[in-house]
Amino acid sequence: MTGRKRPVDKEQRPINRSLRDVRYEIRGVLAHRAQELQRQGYEITELNIGNPGLFGYRTPETMRLAMIENLGQSEPYCHQKGIFPAREAVVMQQQNRGVLDVTADDVFIGNGVSELIELCLRALLNNGDEVLVPSPDYPLWSASVTLNQARPVYYDCRPENGFQPDPEQVEALLTPRTRAIVLINPNNPTGAVYDRDRLAAIARIAERRGLVVFSDEIYDQMLYGEAPFTPMATLVRDTLCVTLSGLSKIYRACGYRIGWAVFSGKRTDAHDYLQAVELLASLRLCANVPGQWAVQTALGGVQSIQQLTAPGGRLYESRQAIIDGAGQSEFLEVRAPAGAMYAFLRVDTQRLPGFDDQAFALELLEKQHVLIAPGSSFNVPYRDHFRVTTLPTPDEFARVFERIEKVLSAMAARARPRSVGASPG
Template structure:
């Protein structure tokens, strides 16, 4: 009798979803192996669409490459952390110094570490719906429970502070904000942020704010950093080089802990401990941090009329406006659009099935909206990184697929057939 048994995996992994790189992405790889040419809009990965990190960031790494062989401090290069502290002090973030700056292998690692330092089994984290699914996954895998507050389409994808406060329980430890928002492109006004800070203050909740798209803004949208609004209340701000500076592969992110030091010292030390356990973050990429915080603005022109991101966004907005099958809340920031399917094509619509159909028949890879932990199944996400003409072609294919669905749902069964069936 065989004694071989499959290895058992962690049970909580069954609760984790990450369709951005999940089943559909695996199918896309299989189609590419067969020689199919795909347009992949599932990941906000600027380098895959021809963007390059700014030259002054590249030079900073090249000029310091001889210093990158050893481990560095577990929190990050001292000069890089000083540069970040200075940059956030210039934004009026309170109580910032280099000892409260944490550099990680991308924001993803830091999200995991900060939740691991915070949560005991069964603790709850208030997370937006739709969310960036890493927040839910990291909460679950650190033995917490995600509790979702709605950012409803009919409210411009803005959260409702009243609902947020109603969800607070004795186990709630933190509120997550993603601003500018992925996947919706919403940019939160100051008044809304002030109300959420007030809730966190009343209930002693840590604020965790993902601001990785803080400078990716369109049509005069105004970004308000949360830390200055939070003041003495504990807050962690996440950002990095991946999006604004188009350097995803360098895996350089940071987390800035603000708030009164007397309230955050133990928590800061817990993150320090976890940082030491992984030794340190990628050293080479950290040499670009000071250049990023003090160098020229290279993102605003891309987001202004005539800029590549702006024109691709315009192509998406115009395509959705021209389609009888799509509706779109125009993204004000970030690198994504989150259209919904409407009309006859929406009858019985299943976003995952449609994404698979679109991949197989039109060779376009999108992310189903339900992957972002929403209860509805009529949205999907695309990145705004392709050229505008490519995006025009993409939405032509999407509209073609939706037209086939609309025709199928409105097709009338002939009277003779109905009589025979009876």
């Protein structure tokens, strides 16, 4: 006998139970398979994640310089809420938008919006609580609700309604356990920009029931055409509103991991909750300090995103290439995204009966080396959509749509019934 212990069966090593119901397929099985193919030497066109740096977009130089010039002040921990210049810059942005009741004390800087979502929900939720979440949603919201022992309850933003929320359905879903409502505007994955009247109606519902409103506005300036963006905090007065945004998308600085949460509206009944948020912020000490020095420069400088989203700009033209590609397809349709950096395409199931988004995504990856996100990844009850990011160039999209059409045509050919008397082969 060597004295070695016998290996423990995997069933005796349970993971945290709450993780069993957590899904984040954007970086899941398909992404892992894409990595395997890359290791075998294949070039994969990655359309599954909105990662501007991957497609040659650069963070504005002034932001990089601001970070470099302040590296000497970035070595100690900072305040748990973030450095004052960054928080004050966020306040100025909010005030310029008409949110006048905030100070630097109401702003928390985090390691991206992702960390702040988890932190804000952990401070709020107890076992069995419910949070209203849009369907489709950015799946981190559903995952974070679940991880905190609560239950996401979905309100539909249906394709036939332009992916807009229905305030009447939102109100009908409320129960005594409902604690909060989440809005993602401009929306990921659909690119919808919610109209002001619907947002105002949802604000009144939240106020009547004392719900916390979480407004994920990370794409707030990424708008096309005449799409009007309404900050939710300008509409919420008589309950707590939490606005979340950051540097990742508008400023093409995903790797800096800088986001912020701004607390506005009625705070008289939220003292304990805000203290809990600060406690959690303190436990993680502070957010990445070097990246925080870029915030003041970003928010106070030229908003270069407008050059990218205007006609002739790269994001605008890539969006148009998607619209054109879907229009020329035998199988696809798309509602033109009004904002964000995604398109949510639908496959015509009349032409492709039995279509399954997961099976399609896998076949597209294996045969054409294009990685997309199946629509069902975004907590919808249908399986005929998929999401692509609008970040590649128009020329790249022309090649992508050729590959998509090949796979869909092959699937359609396999689905056609054989003629009577045909040889079985």
